Amino acid sequence: MLFECTMPELRVGNGSLQTIPVEIYLEIVGHLAPPGEKLSRQQTKTLTRFASACRLFCHIALPRIHERVDFVGHMNCRDDNLSSRETSWNDRIAAGEDLALWGAKCVKECHFRGLLSKLGLSWSVSLFIGCYAVSLGHMTHISRLTFARCLITDEYWRAIMALGALEELWIDQCECEREYTEISQPTQSSHPLKIRVPSFQFYEGYDGGDSASVTAELLDLGRLRFLKADIEFVELLNWPQDCILEQLHISRIDYASSEHQAILKPILRQAGQRMAELKLTFWERVFLPDYGNHLQNTLPDNVQNLRSLILVIDAMTRDHVNPREMSSLVCRCVGFSPTMERLVIKSLISSVPAWWRGTGQSRLAPSKPPPFDHVQDITLSTISPVFPKISYVEIYGTALHLKDGSWVKVRAA
Numbered sequence: 497m498l499f500e501c502t503m504p505e506l507r508v509g510n511g512s513l514q515t516i517p518v519e520i521y522l523e524i525v526g527h528l529a530p531p532g533e534k535l536s537r538q539q540t541k542t543l544t545r546f547a548s549a550c551r552l553f554c555h556i557a558l559p560r561i562h563e564r565v566d567f568v569g570h571m572n573c574r575d576d577n578l579s580s581r582e583t584s585w586n587d588r589i590a591a592g593e594d595l596a597l598w599g600a601k602c603v604k605e606c607h608f609r610g611l612l613s614k615l616g617l618s619w620s621v622s623l624f625i626g627c628y629a630v631s632l633g634h635m636t637h638i639s640r641l642t643f644a645r646c647l648i649t650d651e652y653w654r655a656i657m658a659l660g661a662l663e664e665l666w667i668d669q670c671e672c673e674r675e676y677t678e679i680s681q682p683t684q685s686s687h688p689l690k691i692r693v694p695s696f697q698f699y700e701g702y703d704g705g706d707s708a709s710v711t712a713e714l715l716d717l718g719r720l721r722f723l724k725a726d727i728e729f730v731e732l733l734n735w736p737q738d739c740i741l742e743q744l745h746i747s748r749i750d751y752a753s754s755e756h757q758a759i760l761k762p763i764l765r766q767a768g769q770r771m772a773e774l775k776l777t778f779w780e781r782v783f784l785p786d787y788g789n790h791l792q793n794t795l796p797d798n799v800q801n802l803r804s805l806i807l808v809i810d811a812m813t814r815d816h817v818n819p820r821e822m823s824s825l826v827c828r829c830v831g832f833s834p835t836m837e838r839l840v841i842k843s844l845i846s847s848v849p850a851w852w853r854g855t856g857q858s859r860l861a862p863s864k865p866p867p868f869d870h871v872q873d874i875t876l877s878t879i880s881p882v883f884p885k886i887s888y889v890e891i892y893g894t895a896l897h898l899k900d901g902s903w904v905k906v907r908a909a
Contacts, residue, residue, distance in 0.1 A: 528543060540561060554595075558595075558599055558602060561602075562585075562599040563603065563604050563605065564605040566606075566609065567606075567607070567628055569609075586627055586628060586631045587627075589630070597634055600634035601635070603637065604637065604640065606642075607641075610646070611628070611647060629649065629651035629652045629654075630651070632655040635659070636659065636660070638662060639662060640663065641662060642666040643670050645669050647672075648671070653691075657690070662693050663693065664697075666697040666698075667698050669699060669700065670707055672706065672710040672711060690714060690715065690716035692718075694721045696720060696723055696725075699726060699747075711729070717733060717735055717739065718740070720741055721743065723741060723745070724743075724745040726746070727756055727760065727763075730744075730746055731759050739769055740770055741769075742771060743772065744771055744773070744774055745774075745806075746760070749778045751778055751787065751790055751810075757794065760793075760794050771802060772801055773802075773806070774802060774804070774805055775805075775806035775807075776794065776795075776808070778808065778813075791826070794829075800835065803836060803837045804836075805826070805836065805839055805840070809843050811863075813843070814843035819841075819874055822841055822891070822892075823874050827883070831882070832882055833883050839879060839883065839886060840889075840890040841892065843892060865894040866893075866894050867894070870894075871889065871891050871896055872903050875889045886898070890909065
């Protein structure tokens, strides 16, 4: 029978012990391992010893021990480098051990890293990779799940689809098996055949592959509220008319790509019905095309609900387009917006050699943020007339916040 999360009665023989409130023990555990922080190896050992003292302490400490789990492997290492604790725990879940199964239900956050391919791995690691999908299926209360440089098989897709409490899914540089397209509806299950998650992040490896198309076909866009991905993945999505997307972050946009220019605005038009935050990150480039025309062809023409616009440009554009010119360009392209509250124009870390700036030296020399007075003047003269509800402005590292009717300098986000 599976462990029930109830506190046992404290007794000695036929008599009851004086009960110490559970809140006291929770305070002790909170002191040993502050909530919200990732456990260190020493904290894990300490809580494990605490949990082994008695059943009461086990009920208190086990949810904190298994709150976040990491399954890590390195396929290029000669020795199997999987975490012994997670590996042992995975074995006990597969064996149906009650305490291990109860621990699986305590997991809120799970990370798979470095389980990239079955090729070249030892028999034991390959076996564990398959067993992890079984363990994942028992983590029914998990809210955040990430895969980085992993092989995602049919078993994983099925397990992910069955996670009803999942709030955030992140896939980074993973390989995906194509057999998932043949997954049929289970005869005795009502689990959907789509990944239904409010928040999703996807980054494909630079070596390409079919991971983007495989994942895009599985994603249920009807429930998606936050999406963070590169433009190649976003292009594959077929947005429904009742789209509820509120936040969209698109990266790896190429300035010089005519294909990106042609597809980006239609994407924003389809997905931007209820969008409140838009972030666009552009590729770094080695030459200076007509940035103004590209930006005008990129930004959405329907921003009736947009409250936050974030543009991340490369260092060379920052060095050639001054803050006032960039702000005027953005305001002119977006047009009047009665809802815009936050405007951020930031750049990637400068990679422009100092000799390009005429110093005669070949070292890197990042630009300094513009003065507060200059950004405040730009805000009052250029940005506020177009965005009357604007309350936060950040340009090239200098940030302003509207407080009690006056603009004050704050730390850049």
